[in-house]
Amino acid sequence: MKLLKDLCAVHAPSGDEAPMKEFLLSYISKQQKTWKVKPELIHGPEFQDCLILAFGNPRTAIFAHMDSIGFTVRYDNQLVPIGGPDADTGTLLVGEDSLGPIECKLVLNEEGRAFYEFGRAIDRGTGLTYKCNFRQHDDMVTTCYLDNRLGVYNALKVAETLEHGVIVFSAWEEHGGGSVQYLTKYLYERWQIKQALVSDITWVTDGVHHGKGVVVSMRDKNIPRKSYVDRIIAISQSSGVPFQLEVEGSGSSDGRDVQISPYPIDWCFVGAPESNVHSPNETVHKDDITAMVSLYEVLMAEL
Amino acid sequence: MKLLKDLCAVHAPSGDEAPMKEFLLSYISKQQKTWKVKPELIHGPEFQDCLILAFGNPRTAIFAHMDSIGFTVRYDNQLVPIGGPDADTGTLLVGEDSLGPIECKLVLNEEGRAFYEFGRAIDRGTGLTYKCNFRQHDDMVTTCYLDNRLGVYNALKVAETLEHGVIVFSAWEEHGGGSVQYLTKYLYERWQIKQALVSDITWVTDGVHHGKGVVVSMRDKNIPRKSYVDRIIAISQSSGVPFQLEVEGSGSSDGRDVQISPYPIDWCFVGAPESNVHSPNETVHKDDITAMVSLYEVLMAEL
C-alpha cells in the first residue's frame, strides 16, 4: 500500500500533471529492473506532461489519467472547481504559491460556492488539492484521489509482468480532456493500436458493490462498441477473476476522448468501484484492487 | 417500400451497428450488378463497423448513419436510454440476450424513468430497440427508425445511378458520435474530399411541412459554412425538385462531427421531414422521399 499512499499524496490537479510525471519517472527508473520487460519511455514536448511506456509489440493500450480534481484560487478568497470536487466546509486543502506552502480550509457558502480560509491571500491561479489522509480499516482503503491514483497504481502493477502493451499516463481527464487526442494519434500511427482499456475508478451503485470484483463497464454517458465489450466480458468470464458488470447513463472517462478522436480505437472502462466519489474519503475494497490488477494482466495477454 | 421496411426492422442501436453493416453488405452484393457504377467497398478493422462505398472520382460524400436510438438494460428492470427515445408505456421493445430473443414492454414511472416488463431478468447491457410496425396509409409511411433508415435508403437509391461520389455509413450518430472523425480523415487523405451531404431525417415544424419537399437545412445547433449552403440552395432551385428551407436553433447530425474534425470539409443537412420524431411512429410523406432521392442525384452530379 506504500506506493498507493505515495501516489495519492502527489499534488497534480488537471493542467498541472508535471509532478505526477516526475514521480512516475523516478519510480519507474528504480523499479523497472525488476520488471519482466524493460519498457521504452516516451515523453517530452510532443507529449506535454504525459508519459507513455511501451512494452514489446503492443496491441492494446491502458489509459490511466494522472490528474485529480481540486480548486483554483481566484480573488476575494474565491475558489473555482477543477473537475467536480465533493467536499464539506472544513476540508483541508494544500498547495503552494510564491510565498510558500499552503494548508487552508475549504468553506462553502449557503449557495454552495467555494472559498478558502487562510491567514493571507493566496496567489491567483494557485491550484489546491485535498490534504491526503490515507487510512486502512478492515478490507477497505480510504483516502482522497483513489480516482485515479489507483488507476495509475494498477497500471504500474500490471507493468511488472507486461510483455506486450502500452501504458499511457494521460492528463486533464477530470476537466475537459485534451491529451488523449494526440496520444491516440501516436499510438495509432506507430503501432496501429485499436484496443484500449481505461484504468480508472467507478462508483458503487445499486448494481455494483464493494468487494464483489473489478467492474467492467458496458457503457456510461458514452457507449463503447458492443463487439469489443463482449470480447472483454468473455475473457473476464473465463479468467476466474471476480468481476461485476455496470451499465450507467452518466459519467465519463478517457474513453470519451478515445471515442471522438480521429482513430478507430475501441475502448472499455475496467476498474474498481468506490464510494464517496470525488470526496476526501474515497473508499475502495482491497479485494477489488487485487481483482483489477489480475484482470488487467489477463486482458493485456489475451486481447 | 420493401427495402425501407427491411431496413427499419434491423436491430442496430448505437454501438451495435454490425447487424446493419451485414445487412448492407448482403444487399449491395446482390444489387450492385444493376448499378451504373460498381463501387469499391471499404471496410474492416480500420473502420470498426462502418462501411464506405466509393464511386468513380469522388468530390462529395454522403453520410448516412446506421445506428438507431433505443435502450440499454441495466439491473432491477431499469433501462438507460440510447440517444433520445420518445415512447409511451406499453411500447414493445425487442432484443436478444444469452437466454434467447426478447420482446418486452416499456414502462415509464411518474418521473419518466424507463423500466422493462418481462417474464425474466434480461442480461445487463442488452440493447433493446422498438419492435418495428411498418404501416402505409394514403401518402404516408409510419414506422420506427425512419431516422435514419430512410437516410440509408436514400443513399442506396442514389447509389443506383451514382457515377462519382462516396457513400459513408456511419455509427454512433444518435449517441455522442465517434466514427465520423476517422471517416473524414480517410475521405480527406485519400480523395481530398471537402464536400459532404448529411442524409438524415429532420422535423416537421411551423415552417417545414409534410409533402412540401425535401428539406435543405441552413443550420441547426451547428452552423455550416454559408457559401456552401448557398451553392446547394442554388442547385436545388434550378433542379425543379420540391424542397423546403429549414432554420433551427437545436438538433444535430453527423454534420457536427464533420465540422469539428481536423479536416476542412463543408457539410449540409438534406433530408425529408418527419413527425413523431424518435417515437415508434415516425411518419414521412412519400413525396418527400421521392424528392430526397431526386435532389441527391442532382446534388451529387453538380456539386
Place this chain on the structure above:
Amino acid sequence: MKLLKDLCAVHAPSGDEAPMKEFLLSYISKQQKTWKVKPELIHGPEFQDCLILAFGNPRTAIFAHMDSIGFTVRYDNQLVPIGGPDADTGTLLVGEDSLGPIECKLVLNEEGRAFYEFGRAIDRGTGLTYKCNFRQHDDMVTTCYLDNRLGVYNALKVAETLEHGVIVFSAWEEHGGGSVQYLTKYLYERWQIKQALVSDITWVTDGVHHGKGVVVSMRDKNIPRKSYVDRIIAISQSSGVPFQLEVEGSGSSDGRDVQISPYPIDWCFVGAPESNVHSPNETVHKDDITAMVSLYEVLMAEL
C-alpha cells in the same frame, strides 16, 4: 482607431466569415510593405474562409477569430441566435438578402425569444448582425464586436513588427468552433508549433478592471497547462507592460479547440477586458488596447 472602426462594421457572423477574410486580404495587401517582415499568406479551399499569415521561422501562433455573434432569420419573423447575443428590444440589426440590404429592429417577447420587425419578410437563413455605432468618450471605446475585432486589430498591429510567428484568423469561435482543429493540424505539421496565444476579449469582473492592463487568463471553463501559463506570466512581469491575472470558471475561446485537437499545443488567453459583453455597446479602455499590443509584441519575441 480608423482600422478598428472599419473592422467592427464588417458583417461576418459565424459561418459567414468570408467578408472578414476579404477585408483582411485587402488591408494586408496595402499595408504589408510597411511591415518589418512580409508574411506568407496562406489560404484557399483547404482553409475554408480562414487565413494564416506566416512570418520568419514561427514558434508561436496567435489565434484571432473573425466571426461575430448575431442572429439567423427563421420564418414567422423568428430569429435564432448565433452564439450568445445580449441585446434589448429596439436594437438595430443589419444584413442583406435576395431583395437587398436590410436594417430591421430586434424584438424580444416576454420569454426572451427573438423576432425581427421589418416592412417585409426576410429570406430564411439570412444572417443579421448589430448595426455598428462606433463611439469614443474619454479613454473608452464603445461599439459592437470589439469581441473579436479588437483581437483581430491586435493581431494586425503585432504583424507590423513581427519577425517570427504565425497569425491565424479563425472561424466559428462564437458558435461551436470547427476551424481551429484543421488549423492546428497545419501549424503542427508544417512548423511543429506547440505554443499558442488566443487574441480575444474577456470580461470586466470583480478582479479585472478597465484601464488596469491586458488580461492574462490563467483559466476559464478550460484549463491550460500550468507550466505554459507560468512562463507567460513571468515574461509579462518582466515586460513592464500593465497586465492583470484572471481566473474564471466559465467562458471559452479558440483555446478550447486548441486543447482538444490531436496536437500537443499549449494555449493561453491574453486579451483586453470589456464590459457589456456581446451587446451592441461593448466597451474597452484604450490603455488596455495599448497594453494588449505591447504584451503580444514581447510574448511573440520571447516565448
